[in-house]
């Protein structure tokens with residue numbers, strides 16, 4: 257091995273040892289588009305099956321020991337369901353990750369939740385947020401991740417200004433309920449389900465609301481929630497600079513929020529995001545939650561999740577190979593082509609042999625997707641769950 261390749265191996269192994277990415281419980285369940293659903297016989301039909309699938313992904317990749325929970329879908333009984341979740345944590349060796357309140361499915365939320373003109377409905381939304389905080393505290397889960405679907409479809413039909421004030425009130429009250437080791441992450445999305453205005457449409461709005469709520473509120477960047485051409489790594493750089501980057505929902509998109517698998521359309525963008533993070537100092541990096549937020553309509557769910565985690569590991573490893581000292585020097589001197597080539601050469605490097613070596617050294621399968629195929633896991637769950645899925649017409653739950 258040359259000196260360079262020893263250095264590369266060290267960088268990649270250190271990066272992968274420190275890399276974890278949370279998987280979403282809803283990524284294992286049946287889902288669809290508004291035009292139809294194609295049920296998969298192996299889809300998870302219960303919270304236990306979601307824990308089992310997460311454990312399988314973690315056993316194959318070594319990188320996903322936590323599962324994000326969506327309160328309404330995974331804990332329909334609220335706090336009363338916590339002991340059952342704790343039993344599953346023990347049984348499967350998987351911890352509960354971020355707690356995701358659901359403020360978009362109840363009939364009452366037709367005109368919004370925390371920005372609804374009705375004080376009664378805002379109080380109902382706050383009660384659900386407070387329940388979610390209490391669930392997170394009981395489960396020892398650090399993050400409550402808020403995505404607010406509120407907005408309006410037609411100009412003039414709602415007061416954008418009043419809705420800002422209502423959101424501020426509810427978010428402050430939610431923040432006040434957090435314990436010292438809890439955080440509140442505020443996610444933004446430019447459109448869908450609202451199509452004229454979304455109440456938290458971009459990172460500026462999310463940041464300002466988080467700031468006003470309190471010091472333990474930060475911004476969550478879902479890579480699918482941007483307009484075409486948005487420079488997401490620049491947003492990431494700003495949030496790092498401001499100490500306001502709470503975490504990510506990774507996925508990929510071609511047109512809208514397509515829920516495509518991470519890196520399937522633009523792996524270079526994920527590399528650029530990881531580079532910004534790896535360039536930050538350790539205090540800024542600490543606490544950034546990497547999470548996947550994908551619903552797989554056509555691909556097999558467990559296969560797609562393993563593929564996503566593996567892709568994340570490979571892109572993170574590539575970003576770790578950027579020679580940041582040399583790059584900084586070239587940037588300083590404005591040696592543009594050399595700087596770009598220094599940056600890109602890490603992206604073009606085939607890290608798969610190094611990642612395979614790392615997997616082997618950590619007792620993991622060297623080819624996670626092949627190991628999944630060889631294990632027969634998908635066939636087994638398809639047989640076990642087939643009849644339940646033939647009957648099911650549910651969306652995410």
Ligand code: PSV
Nearest residue numbers: 282356403443478505513549
């Ligand atoms: C909304 O599109 C979102 O990105 C939010 O994070 C939700 O919690 C998740 O997807 C599941 O619908």
Ligand code: MN
Nearest residue numbers: 443478505549
């Ligand atoms: Mn999301």
